[in-house]
Amino acid sequence: MHRLVLGGCLGLAIALPAVASDAPPAAVQLARDALIVDTHIDAPGQLMKKWADLGKAAPDREFDYPRARAGGLDVAFMSIYTSPRQDDDGSAWQVANTMIDAVQALAARHPDKFAILTSPGDVDRLREGGRVLLPMGMENGAPIGDDLANLRFFFDRGVRYITLAHSGNNRISDSSYALEKKWNGLSPFGREVVAEMNRLGIMVDVSHLSDPAVRQAVELSTVPVIASHSALRHFTPGFERNLSDELLEAIAARGGVVQIPFGNAFVNPVAAADVQAYFRAEAEFNKRNAARKAAGQPLLDEKKFDDDWDAAHPSPPTRIDAVLDQVDHAVKLVGVDHVGIGSDFDGVSGNLPDSLRTVADFPNFVAGLQARGYAEADIRKILGGNLLRVWAAIEAGAEPR
Template sequence: MIKPLLIFLLLPFAIFAQNKSEKRLLKKADKIHARAYTVDTHADAPINMMDMEGFDVGAKHKYEEDGTQIDFPRMKEGGMDAMFFAVYLAQGKRMPEANAEAKEKALKIFKKIHESVEKNAASVELVTSAKEGFKAHKKGKIGIFIGMENGWPIGTDLTNLKMFYDLGLRYITLAHSFNNDLSDSSGDPEGDEHGGLSKLGEECIAEMNRLGIVVDVSHLSDSAFYDVMRLSKAPVFASHSSCRALCDVKRNMTDEMIKTLASKGGVIQINFVADFLKKPSADVAVSIKTIRMQTMKAETSPEEKKKLNAELRQIKYKYPSDVPTVKDVVNHIDHVVKLVGIDHVGIGMDMDGGSDVIGVEDVSKIKNVTIELLKRGYSAKAIRKIWGGNTMRVLAAAENLSKNM
């Protein structure tokens, strides 16, 4: 009888010690975020800004109520200093009329981002370089960079690149889930069309290098990835990808790809989409893939996409063992660090585009990632590199190459 009684008496002290330890870690995480320049390389907030009636990115929302994950107040609350807002379009038909329509839709997204930043100018700033990002941070302002997910709006006219660059574009994910005129995609059910990059895609890389636009290899087929690595004179990154060794899906990068990326000074930013972090069971995987492919079709309406995404969340939470936690995220970070070192990993959460991690339900909770990194022995210096330092190095390298070409 003495032993159970002793455990009962000691239990409050154990809980107290645990709470004290958690508070100490949170305090340390707060200090790190106060000094760090935290950057997320892939944020799909513009989807809600464009498609959700009445959605205001400058007002605080609740994930539990509307399923959204990003707004400026929650960025501030979480200690997120900057995000690359994605100009995203699902791949549609590849013909002159459709390309022109894609361009116009992209321009509307650029306009919406600019308007939202201007509306919140007291606390938010559009930034287009590492230097501008750091300056905004010193002023206490959130920085909004712009990336493009899917090069479809470029069409077959590479002069569009300069126009998009002038609007603030600083990276392009060449293709999305289907092949386009620039590149093969890892997700196209028809397989490779160009055997990697097309001739136009190769010319696009050269023009992006000239302008200082980072090439993003996320979503690309393996052969297209290696074409980019062969052709780009500037370091590139994978704005929202994870490790195939830990989760065997084509969207993720193999160890050999990560080594090649790192050898050229690049960075893989870990994606927080559930099925790219932790492979779900077979039945769940089929359901997730079916819904995801439907949401990616250009003809799917915003209302249908909202219903499909809600259905996707329900499927995942019906099977909690298939939903990743913060530990799964850091497992992928650990894998990259062990493989190629601390200088080649970052974070691209894909929030509002499928991100679904227990513990980081929205951008206000990103310090839970920092806490897990601290638990595993990462130094403050290493965490600052992961949370933005490595990404800013790649952006600055692309800028410097452009200036010297």
């Protein structure tokens, strides 16, 4: 069911304007001058649904080259997302490799516009000429299967962070979305995965994990961890997908960084409550279908269930202030050095704040930070400096190759 992939791909975005025309000139200039790193964009999944040439204007997407440059985006982590269902049916390996191929093909088709990024030390060199850099993060460790050697395989293919689980428990970790947990945190194999990721220099991403799994990953990792796209539970009580203050502090205490997403379901408490209610309803739906299958009866229509749910629970209007409030709270709690951005563009079906609709809109985010009194140096940290610092520390902690 599609809502299981919140933070993955929820379908094609609606056509949107290309430029954030309402941003003040000072914000536009800083967005263009600063190094902007967005750690979570679901463009590869959208390419699997419907191909588009992202080197040109693609009005039905939230990421393309013209809007990235208009918004000042320099480093766009491409999400290599696989679902729990693909894990169950054995297709996750194939899907992940196909998505990686798509990202590499995009860069090869437009070498003047894109380049694959595999090390923070290459940013300045590769972005010369206005290129948008495309590092890759794997959302859900399902493609690893049961073989630690696959971590090296995907590292060699360019993957630089792995979100250990997604919307279901897997071989590695419990998921925040799962109503019933399997491992009480990380599995024994998951502990080996964390150690091998540290050895290779792959960032451990704790977004989507259950609270015990986040805590264990932070404690086990010998280098800082990241949350590639996680908002804060302070604003969405009971929503385990978002990080508690305690976990935010734990990540920061070990030198990590939390990347704030823009999607309404993460930053709007009404939308977050709807997501929680969906998972409860979805669990009951699956139980009914399991009983019908056992009785030899026709199964209920999953698409109709999702469509009916969406019709009854439209995403509430959300202002950019909801995202800025998240940043303020994180900065107040753990300091400006541990906060960044992981938008989830192309992953939440256009359910985004009014003035953060595409990658062209980063100047609006900058303007919001300026209006709240953030110094330019701190804005630059939030926009990308913090993530690159942490990535460099993780790379430095890897074993020499």
